[in-house]
Amino acid sequence: MPSPAPSVELKGVLKRFGQTTAVDRVDLTIGDGEFFALLGPSGCGKTTLLRMIAGFEFPDEGEVLVEGRDVARVPPNERPVNMVFQHYALFPHMTVKDNVAFGLRMKRLSEDQVQERAAEGLRTVRLDALAGRYPHQLSGGQQQRVALARALVNEPEVLLLDEPLAALDERLRQDMRVELKALQAKVGISFVFVTHDQEEALALADRIAVMRGGRIEQIGTPQEVYENPASRFVADFVGVSNLLVGKVAEVEPLLVSAPGTARRAVIDVPELGRMTAYLAEGVRPGEETTLCLRPERIHIASDGVENELENRVPGLVESTVFLGGEVRYRVRTAGGRALEVHEQSSPLRGVRRPGERVLVQWRDEDARPVRP
């Protein structure tokens, strides 16, 4: 029978270190079997939050529930969670096998069971051949897998991971992402991980909480967070975005087939000119608004070509970066505003050179209003 309680629930959790508030009244629910990311820049409180779920820090206020039980004051060795540490924290004086067996021995399982489950854990991460080695004899990727096995053999309710891939080189990181995702699907428990790498969060997580200054800015699926950032901060932190700040000039009557209750509005953006976008209902002329326009939503055409997209701005290619599958342009509009434009590379279109006159264009619905 599936447990009715969520894996982890935080209610009004607050943590201070001296004068600074590291985590500021956070509410959060992580579902059973969910792969959840805590994303944010350093100092945003994400690691403190993770350490409070692990039991290394006790909150000053609020509740921390694991599988429905309040564990806010329970020490780490009595919590049904295990952690994969940032630099793995493998015991250097123990073999791989003894590292993996550590938790089982502390739980006073019989030595037969310890051996059996440790061996099984090592097979899961395909390290059974290296059981007798010491951590310093392993590569970074292998150490990472030992850390995973060491935590997972204890069959925790929740696995916590602190920057799990940060210590690996780029190539290995790509492989480990796939492996982590597969592992999580296989063991079926909740994984909660902390990262400052937005790409990692987008690639791995079912849901992401973007944190800033001890608070959660936005919680959502990777698509929601990327396509509909709640705030200027999220838009900026997750992916690349062109942030356009302008004044609402006109709000059109609710006649056109606008998405939901949004209203089409004309906005004056300094250095860019007039543009149109969908804003929330109730917006009035004269108000300031911030829009997030993703670089890949902007289309680029040669100047003078006929176009069907609502917003068109002439400009000059300022720089071109060819990345193989993608070309990244910086385009300076006639008014002087720089725009990031990312385009799929194509042998038919070729690559535009700096100095070329172009017309950048985008649809009304692609510029999304965000909280300033």
Place this chain on the structure above:
Amino acid sequence: MSRHRRLDWPALAWQSVFLGLPLAFIVAVSLAARGPYGGVEWRLSLAAYGRLFDPLYFEVFARSLALAALNTVVCAVLAYPLAYWIARAPKRRQGPLILLVLIPFWTNVLVRLYAWMFILGRSGPLNALLSALGLTGEPVDLLFTRGAVIVGLVYEHLPFMVLPLYATLEKLDWALVDAAQDLYATPAQAFRRVTLPLSRPGLTAGSILVFVWTLGDFVTPDILGGSKLVMAGNLIHQQYLVLRDWPFGSALSLALMAVVAGGLALSRRQEARA
């Protein structure tokens, strides 16, 4: 490879001048004969080594080894909590705390031992405290006892245990202790399974320092033991400076060195096996 060889030269030269030469001199003197009015007569003689087997000297050596071992254990037990506490203090406070450990070295050891003579004396503050608390009627003889020597030895050698212990604990990755507790270890288990084994290098280094220096110490037993407690260091000191028997003093020194070297080699082997 060749580059390493070249880098070895300054160290080798240093060792030869400051260790090799004096040692060679002692070996030479130990094989010479004692002159009738002290001094050394340069003819080959094994007389000094013959005298080593006098049971009287065995007793002195055994007593010294036991006292050095006791001092090492007491220092380790006292120094560990202190080193641990300093290593876990905020980084900016660690320097000043270590400085406090080192401050006694700014004063000559004799001065510090005389201070202890005063503290432990019949009319000293410790006796005053004891009688003020009503624990003793008459002043107690604390000075010139075996206990006084042990107190002095511990006091003198404690920093040599604190420093190497602090050096290893300060480098310890505390995430390992977190990891142990995350894996169901109680704080005590985490200490025994992780912190203690990983601080062993510091414990070993500190133990060697304290043990060896205690064996060679002659000032502390002299001053606080009232010359009643003869240790290996006192014996050697006497032969050289009082009895002016340099060959026997040298033979005693070399015997002491052999005992220490043997002990170290033994503990090394055990360490490697563990």
